[in-house]
Amino acid sequence: xxxxxxxxxxxxxxxxxxxxxxxxxxxxxxxxxxxxxxxxxxxxxxxxxxxxxxxxxxxxxxxxxxxxxxxxxxxxxxxxxxxxxxxxxxxxxxxxxxxxxxxxxxxxxxxxx
Amino acid sequence: xxxxxxxxxxxxxxxxxxxxxxxxxxxxxxxxxxxxxxxxxxxxxxxxxxxxxxxxxxxxxxxxxxxxxxxxxxxxxxxxxxxxxxxxxxxxxxxxxxxxxxxxxxxxxxxxxxxxxxxxxx
Numbered sequence: 001x002x003x004x005x006x007x008x009x010x011x012x013x014x015x016x017x018x019x020x021x022x023x024x025x026x027x028x029x030x031x032x033x034x035x036x037x038x039x040x041x042x043x044x045x046x047x048x049x050x051x052x053x054x055x056x057x058x059x060x061x062x063x064x065x066x067x068x069x070x071x072x073x074x075x076x077x078x079x080x081x082x083x084x085x086x087x088x089x090x091x092x093x094x095x096x097x098x099x100x101x102x103x104x105x106x107x108x109x110x111x112x113x
Numbered sequence: 114x115x116x117x118x119x120x121x122x123x124x125x126x127x128x129x130x131x132x133x134x135x136x137x138x139x140x141x142x143x144x145x146x147x148x149x150x151x152x153x154x155x156x157x158x159x160x161x162x163x164x165x166x167x168x169x170x171x172x173x174x175x176x177x178x179x180x181x182x183x184x185x186x187x188x189x190x191x192x193x194x195x196x197x198x199x200x201x202x203x204x205x206x207x208x209x210x211x212x213x214x215x216x217x218x219x220x221x222x223x224x225x226x227x228x229x230x231x232x233x234x235x
Binding site: 101 | 148157158159160163172174175176208210213219220221222223225226227228
């Protein structure tokens with residue numbers, strides 16, 4: 001199975017500041033044949049299901065604010081929130097869909113400083 | 114609008130089975146695979162498997178082989194996930210989630226059900 005490791009486990013950021021979450025996969029999740037990275041990011045608030053933010057590592061889902069962006073390729077990926085808002089407090093997960101079983105990172109808890 | 118509406122909470126004894134339903138609406142039923150994902154209390158997300166609405170074939174994580182069955186009813190546009198031989202470690206919130214791809218493969222999850230709490234306790 002591909003192991004997804006996120007860092008940090010928790011993060012405290014001031015309102016309006018940048019938040020950066022990292023995700024590393026134990027093997028590449030990129031297909032050279034189509035140059036796509038099979039990596040998604042989700043946001044989960046307490047008592048709610050996860051919400052898709054980013055897919056193909058950098059494509060923003062419809063309706064997601066443009067302060068959320070994804071980058072990276074191969075085995076290293078980053079989710080960036082450019083200017084933290086109060087409603088961004090949540091747990092964030094990365095997920096690889098390169099192969100089954102699809103696997104998730106352990107989650108990063110984002111709080112307001 | 115796309116909706117996945119799941120059945121209500123369940124309490125089961127060890128060794129029993131549970132069947133969770135997920136009614137899909139707001140999109141063409143056959144056009145998207147549906148995955149099942151679970152989340153133990155205070156824990157992360159765990160992929161269980163995926164079902165093809167067209168034909169009903171499914172694929173499961175090896176961890177659940179022999180214990181999980183995924184089915185669908187095209188007449189009611191409802192998906193089902195049955196888990197047998199329940200253990201306390203199966204206590205979790207179970208989610209259905211729609212695959213966001215075009216059925217050329219299994220991809221990210223663009224819509225999720227609200228979750229079904231399954232508690233396994235003697």
